[in-house]
Amino acid sequence: MSGHASNYEPKSAFAKWFHERLPIMDMVQGQALDFPTPKNLNYWWTFGGILAVMLVVQIITGVVLAMHYTPHVSMAFQSVEGIMRDVNSGWLIRYLHSNGASMFFIAVYIHMFRGMYYGSYKAPREVLWMIGVLIYLVMMATAFMGYVLPWGQMSFWGAKVITNLFSAIPWVGDSITTLLWGGYSVDNPTLNRFFSLHYLLPFVLAGLVVLHIWALHVVGNNNPTGVSVKSPQDTIPFSPYYTVKDAFAIVVFFMFYAAWVFFSPNYLGHAINYQEANPLVTPAHIVPEWYYLPFYAILRAIPDKLGGVIAMFGSILILFALPWLDTSKVRSGTYRPIFKQFFWLFAINCVILGFAGSGAPDNYFLSHEPADPDKWALTYKLVGQICTAYYFLHFLVILPLLGLLETPKPLPASISDAVLAKSHPSTAYVPAE
Ligand code: HEM
Structure with missing residues (x-):
């Protein structure tokens, strides 16, 4: 990663020996701890960190669920019921995972709208933004396949409606649908390939997140004024200032998450998904999860x-x-x-x-x-x-x-000027020409 040279000095003989062979602590110090970050980031900038933590939560709970889940049409539904009733704390792991998906999407929508409001997609952050959009697409695919796994009525019929859409593509549509299904209808091969991909894609996501942060560290953070960093006075080290702020936001976000898991774990799902998939009975109303509804x-x-x-x-x-x-x-939208x-x-x-x-x-x-x-x-x-x-x-x-x-309204000459004007209104900033 480029962007910031680190001041890392190995403190012990072992640290020196290790550093000469793998300078990873050097990278951690430069990229995570000392990284110069605009000093005016507000709480909307904590959602990137929240998302990273949510991805880890989804992977850990998902791997545990996979230990008890059976990807077969005759056993999938029962295996999920088994997780809920027989596996120690299985209900908790499952509710953390299913509500975790919704929390992940709440956080990603806030993160994206934050970017749209403050113009974080504008030069030089275009690639960073586009990797974000790719992440969003992969998230959508992952969540869709995950919802099919419990093999309830909405799982089955949702899969049927969405996979069928591909058949509308001229010439190759039918072949794509057959490939997705692994046959001529949504059936066991479909469930198998969705399970396999649902397990794989979160790790692809993790790789994309590394690229996302890399791109971020090349160009640096945007900030609420949208004015670029001009001098060292505009920044503070990422740690402890933003590690502490992010940690606080993550704790508050987890309280919100816990409220869903412990008080209303099925509210965001569909009751009909507690009925096993039945290809002969079409539900009166087929709707996807809330995060797909606008689309x-x-x-x-x-x-x-x-x-x-x-x-x-x-x-x-x-x-x-x-x-x-x-x-x-x-x-920044603040000046527009x-x-x-x-x-x-x-x-x-x-x-x-x-x-x-x-x-x-x-x-x-x-x-x-x-x-x-x-x-x-x-x-x-x-x-x-x-x-x-x-x-x-x-x-x-x-x-x-x-x-x-x-x-647009006049922009502050620098981030420092904007911060000072806020804390000492008498020292009003001089707008840049
Ligand atoms: C797994 C999902 C994602 C993770 C873990 C993630 C992580 C992060 C982190 C840690 C940051 C720096 C802190 C912050 O600005 O909040 C960041 C910044 C950013 N992300 Fe994401 N992100 C994700 C998804 C997305 C998506 C879907 C988009 C857009 C479509 C996006 C666009 C951006 C942009 C433009 C920035 C720069 C923000 C700025 O400095 O103003 N990200 N992301």
């Missing part, structure tokens, strides 16, 4: 299957292009008065998309009544369509235009 709404917004699939994947892939779609020279409002509108639009993805398409929005086909009605489908259009409008029209038309 599910986009998929259903387009009346054509292939169109829906393109829109759904397009809505994620467009994030790769974000650094070039946002034309503003100013990074109009962007700030559009940012919040976009966030609300994503939440509404989530609601739109949760209901049966032809029902009235936020009511269980089926819509009258002869009357104009605000259905889940219609709301999904409006919000889908706005989602793409935000990236393809609003962001590119806003960067050209908006007049």
Whole structure:
């Protein structure tokens, strides 16, 4: 890793001997402990650390679950029930893992929206951002395959709906679906390959996270002002300042996580997944986990299957292009008065998309009544369509235009100036030209 030379001095004869053979402590000191970090990072910057810890929690609980799980259609459901009832603390390990997935997604959404608000995707952090988007895609695939493993009704039918989408791809679609299924329907080979990949992908994620942090350490952290580090006065060493701050945030986040695990462990799941998969009984309403709902709404917004699939994947892939779609020279939303409002509108639009993805398409929005086909009605489908259009409008029209038309507020001359102006308002900073 480049970015910062370390001051590491081996203190004992053994440390010196080891250092000459593997200078790993040198790297730890330079990259983790002494790393110069902007001194004004707020709590939104603790979510990267929270995510890293959550990945470790998911891997550890997952490896323990795999010791007791049987990836076979005739035994998977019972083996999960066995984990819940017979394995010592099995219920805890399983609830930590299933709710851990939701916590992981809450943290990643906060992390991504933080990046969007403060313009962390802009030069020179484009590659860092794009590795992040790749991480997000792999997370989605991993969680999807994990949800299939208990082989409940929603596992089975969710797998069926999502794998079927690939068949819409012209020419190769059917072959891809057959390959995913390992046959001509969702069955034992499908469960086997999903189990294998669900075990593998978290380690791929860990590798991507190493690349992500490497890229971060080459270009350095962004910060709430979006102004680049200009002098050593703008930074403080990562440890102890941010190790302590991150540790505190992780403890608070774990209290939130524990509240779900111990008080409402099934709230974020689907009751119907406690019924074993039955290929002959289709559930009345097939819905994915909450973290996929906005994309599910986009998929259903387009009346054509292939169109829906393109829109759904397009809505994620467009994030790769974000650094070039946002034309503003100013990074942080703090100094972009109009962007700030559009940012919040976009966030609300994503939440509404989530609601739109949760209901049966032809029902009235936020009511269980089926819509009258002869009357104009605000259905889940219609709301999904409006919000889908706005989602793409935000990236393809609003962001590119806003960067050209908006007049940003004056930026502080440096991070230190912004910090001083906050703690001593009388020493107001001089805006940079
Ligand atoms: C397993 C998932 C992930 C882990 C463990 C992770 C870890 C981290 C860490 C430790 C940092 C530095 C601290 C911080 O800024 O919070 C960071 C920064 C960053 N991450 Fe992630 N990340 C993950 C996913 C993502 C995703 C999905 C994206 C975007 C799509 C992303 C984009 C960024 C960006 C742009 C920064 C630089 C932030 C700045 O300095 O302003 N990350 N990440």
